[in-house]
Amino acid sequence: MSITAPKINDIDPLTALKSYLSRELEAVDKVIAQNLESPVFLIPTLGRHLIFAGGKRLRPLLTLACHRLFKETADTTTGLAAAVEFIHTATLLHDDVVDESKLRRTLPTANAVWGNQASVLVGDFLFAKSFQLMIETNNFDVLRILANASASISEGEVLQLSLCHNLEAPIEYLLRIIEAKTATLFAAACQVGTLMANQQTHAAPLGNYGQNLGMAFQIVDDILDYCADPAQLGKDVGDDFREGKITLPVLLAYPSCSAAEKEILKRNFIEMNQKPNDFSIVLEILQKHHSFTKAYKLAQSFGDKAYEALQPLPSHPLKDLLSDLIKHCLIRKF
Amino acid sequence: MSITAPKINDIDPLTALKSYLSRELEAVDKVIAQNLESPVFLIPTLGRHLIFAGGKRLRPLLTLACHRLFKETADTTTGLAAAVEFIHTATLLHDDVVDESKLRRTLPTANAVWGNQASVLVGDFLFAKSFQLMIETNNFDVLRILANASASISEGEVLQLSLCHNLEAPIEYLLRIIEAKTATLFAAACQVGTLMANQQTHAAPLGNYGQNLGMAFQIVDDILDYCADPAQLGKDVGDDFREGKITLPVLLAYPSCSAAEKEILKRNFIEMNQKPNDFSIVLEILQKHHSFTKAYKLAQSFGDKAYEALQPLPSHPLKDLLSDLIKHCLIRKF
Numbered sequence: 001m002s003i004t005a006p007k008i009n010d011i012d013p014l015t016a017l018k019s020y021l022s023r024e025l026e027a028v029d030k031v032i033a034q035n036l037e038s039p040v041f042l043i044p045t046l047g048r049h050l051i052f053a054g055g056k057r058l059r060p061l062l063t064l065a066c067h068r069l070f071k072e073t074a075d076t077t078t079g080l081a082a083a084v085e086f087i088h089t090a091t092l093l094h095d096d097v098v099d100e101s102k103l104r105r106t107l108p109t110a111n112a113v114w115g116n117q118a119s120v121l122v123g124d125f126l127f128a129k130s131f132q133l134m135i136e137t138n139n140f141d142v143l144r145i146l147a148n149a150s151a152s153i154s155e156g157e158v159l160q161l162s163l164c165h166n167l168e169a170p171i172e173y174l175l176r177i178i179e180a181k182t183a184t185l186f187a188a189a190c191q192v193g194t195l196m197a198n199q200q201t202h203a204a205p206l207g208n209y210g211q212n213l214g215m216a217f218q219i220v221d222d223i224l225d226y227c228a229d230p231a232q233l234g235k236d237v238g239d240d241f242r243e244g245k246i247t248l249p250v251l252l253a254y255p256s257c258s259a260a261e262k263e264i265l266k267r268n269f270i271e272m273n274q275k276p277n278d279f280s281i282v283l284e285i286l287q288k289h290h291s292f293t294k295a296y297k298l299a300q301s302f303g304d305k306a307y308e309a310l311q312p313l314p315s316h317p318l319k320d321l322l323s324d325l326i327k328h329c330l331i332r333k334f
Numbered sequence: 335m336s337i338t339a340p341k342i343n344d345i346d347p348l349t350a351l352k353s354y355l356s357r358e359l360e361a362v363d364k365v366i367a368q369n370l371e372s373p374v375f376l377i378p379t380l381g382r383h384l385i386f387a388g389g390k391r392l393r394p395l396l397t398l399a400c401h402r403l404f405k406e407t408a409d410t411t412t413g414l415a416a417a418v419e420f421i422h423t424a425t426l427l428h429d430d431v432v433d434e435s436k437l438r439r440t441l442p443t444a445n446a447v448w449g450n451q452a453s454v455l456v457g458d459f460l461f462a463k464s465f466q467l468m469i470e471t472n473n474f475d476v477l478r479i480l481a482n483a484s485a486s487i488s489e490g491e492v493l494q495l496s497l498c499h500n501l502e503a504p505i506e507y508l509l510r511i512i513e514a515k516t517a518t519l520f521a522a523a524c525q526v527g528t529l530m531a532n533q534q535t536h537a538a539p540l541g542n543y544g545q546n547l548g549m550a551f552q553i554v555d556d557i558l559d560y561c562a563d564p565a566q567l568g569k570d571v572g573d574d575f576r577e578g579k580i581t582l583p584v585l586l587a588y589p590s591c592s593a594a595e596k597e598i599l600k601r602n603f604i605e606m607n608q609k610p611n612d613f614s615i616v617l618e619i620l621q622k623h624h625s626f627t628k629a630y631k632l633a634q635s636f637g638d639k640a641y642e643a644l645q646p647l648p649s650h651p652l653k654d655l656l657s658d659l660i661k662h663c664l665i666r667k668f
Contacts, residue, residue: 040493094458098451117432120454121491124428127461128485135477143469143477151462157455159374 013324024074031082059189060085066193079133086130093123142192149188156180178218186214212306217329219299222247253289347658358408365416393523394419400527420464427457476526483522490514512552520548546640551663553633556581587623
């Protein structure tokens with residue numbers, strides 16, 4: 001009996017991408033670990049808790065992939081990919097404080113373990129570190145793209161805060177939030193990897209790919225917060241519901257709800273008066289109005305745009321892997 | 335009867351410095367206002383609340399002054415000075431969340447008005463904006479210095495958090511915190527202004543000036559938190575005490591305290607079991623052990639070093655104003 005290594009077709013596209021870029025990803029993890037070092041012990045402790053707790057590394061993978069599409073090695077983007085992951089991790093730390101989340105990546109959140117104060121400050125440290133890392137690229141275009149993405153993320157977060165109890169907000173508002181909070185960093189991750197490979201002409205289409213992949217990814221994320229198996233999601237199902245966070249499935253259902261259903265949604269999302277069975281009741285309302293199907297169609301349309309953006313690229317195994325990644329984001333259960 | 339304009343000697347050194355750089359400072363305020371603009375209304379609202387509530391603009395003034403020492407105008411440092419103020423403001427926003435402060439610059443803190451969530455996120459926005467502004471200098475040395483200062487500030491904050499209930503911490507630990515949290519940004523503000531004037535050789539001494547000025551400033555700040563007239567301080571007297579924050583006056587007293595006095599300090603700073611009259615009692619203990627005198631002497635020694643660092647500079651009205659600013663920081667009641 002012989003044991004055979006899994007073929008690339010046997011594994012999911014994210015794992016395949018990670019496998020293709022395993023050497024580079026290992027180098028990124030090394031840079032991350034080095035840059036978490038600090039004589040202030042709470043920084044590596046808290047940082048490692050989150051960063052090495054099974055993060056998907058999706059954003060740094062995009063940076064590495066967009067670089068390797070054009071270059072034999074991605075050594076010059078290792079630090080940059082780590083910077084992208086640091087920006088993401090910093091926003092997660094602050095996000096969990098803002099949302100008062102208790103669970104992420106199957107572990108208690110940093111704020112649940114070390115308190116909000118530590119999460120805020122270590123988040124700031126990671127932001128500063130990301131900036132230090134990206135300066136090392138000596139590339140002002142890269143700096144501008146990532147600084148703009150950082151501003152966009154916080155702008156999106158504040159926008160979400162301002163709108164968090166408005167059931168009648170237009171879908172476009174929510175899409176703008178998703179764009180600012182998620183898609184911009186996906187786009188930036190792709191663009192900077194491409195620019196570091198000196199492929200200015202490919203930066204816009206690959207940014208476009210990242211942008212649309214990010215939109216699809218986040219919409220699926222919002223669906224999964226209602227429908228996923230919590231063990232596979234790695235965080236609590238119903239988090240958004242419990243925080244009264246109005247996401248796409250809710251906004252898509254609301255206009256077609258009956259007066260009684262609207263009252264239930266108002267009580268749960270505006271008055272924040274949630275009763276024990278309310279999650280199931282709200283889930284039923286959202287299903288009845290085909291919210292998840294509608295949201296999923298929207299995610300698919302962004303996925304299609306991401307796919308189109310890839311087409312002008314020359315043939316390359318990574319082009320196929322990036323293409324497969326779109327499907328993976330659409331069918332994922334993570 | 336004729337009205338005469340006040341002579342420069344009649345006004346305090348900070349006002350004199352502001353007056354000398356009034357044109358540049360006005361331009362900085364304009365850049366600040368422009369960069370607070372956002373379609374997300376909470377960002378300018380919250381940002382303006384803090385930034386235009388009578389901040390001293392000490393750090394951007396240092397940047398402008400160090401530039402104007404060598405150049406006729408400081409136009410090229412306007413954005414940079416605004417970036418320095420944004421870094422400072424972002425840390426204030428997060429600091430007030432971490433410390434749960436209620437009052438700053440005679441106004442309720444942003445977190446007291448809009449909640450911790452908004453303060454965390456708008457702080458992040460200001461950090462990102464500061465990056466955007468400093469990138470416009472096209473100067474990698476400037477970027478490196480300010481990114482390092484940002485990392486240092488959060489490292490200092492986390493260190494303070496780790497040590498916040500240790501009455502036996504060595505004085506050196508606390509000085510390291512003050513250096514990281516305050517002095518590094520003062521030093522950076524001076525260095526980047528100097529570098530933008532293409533005066534590489536003067537960057538180190540002026541950084542040294544800023545570093546020592548920052549140490550003196552923060553130590554006096556910690557004294558004032560116990561001794562100042564609250565109307566002049568612009569924030570609550572006794573804030574540090576109520577938060578159980580162990581500052582220099584407390585650490586300087588503790589080793590020479592009697593067993594009974596140590597118990598009182600432990601109850602107030604470690605167990606956080608504070609009774610109505612405890613602030614006066616602790617104040618008396620600190621005075622009895624000459625904590626404020628000792629702390630003040632330390633501040634003076636940093637002031638002396640700041641003064642020495644200025645001496646090699648060529649004669650200039652701003653050299654005198656920066657020199658006067660040291661004395662002002664030492665005798666200030668703000």
